[in-house]
Amino acid sequence: MSDRRTAQLYRMILPDHTCPFGVRAKELLESAGYEVDDQILSFREEVDAFKEKHGVDTTPQVFVEGERIGGSEELEQYLSR
Numbered sequence: 001m002s003d004r005r006t007a008q009l010y011r012m013i014l015p016d017h018t019c020p021f022g023v024r025a026k027e028l029l030e031s032a033g034y035e036v037d038d039q040i041l042s043f044r045e046e047v048d049a050f051k052e053k054h055g056v057d058t059t060p061q062v063f064v065e066g067e068r069i070g071g072s073e074e075l076e077q078y079l080s081r
Contacts, residue, residue, distance in 0.1 A: 007034045007069075010050055011060035012041045021072040022060040028072070029062070032079050 007029050011022025029036050041047045047059060054061060054068065062069040062078075069078045 005032075005034045005064075006037060008037045008039060008063040009060055010039045010041060010062075012047050014042060014044065014047075019059060021058075025060045025062055025072040025075050028075055028079060034064075 009022070009026055009029060011025065012019040013022070026036055026038060041050055041059060050059065050061075051057060058071050060071055062071070062075045064078070069075050
């Protein structure tokens with residue numbers, strides 16, 4: 001049985017903007033020992049479709065073992081438990 005912890009990170013990197021909260025979330029996950037499945041949302045339409053599908057207003061969004069943790073602030077709270 002593997003003890004690897006994995007997380008999916010959906011974050012916005014548009015041609016003219018890299019979301020600093022997404023960068024922070026990736027750093028937090030990696031420093032906590034998670035293997036990150038980094039899903040880049042690179043077009044405004046992708047970002048909007050993702051937010052609509054998941055019923056959220058912001059990116060990044062982090063999922064651990066299929067459970068949505070939330071954005072970077074929620075991730076910080078989750079990791080501090």
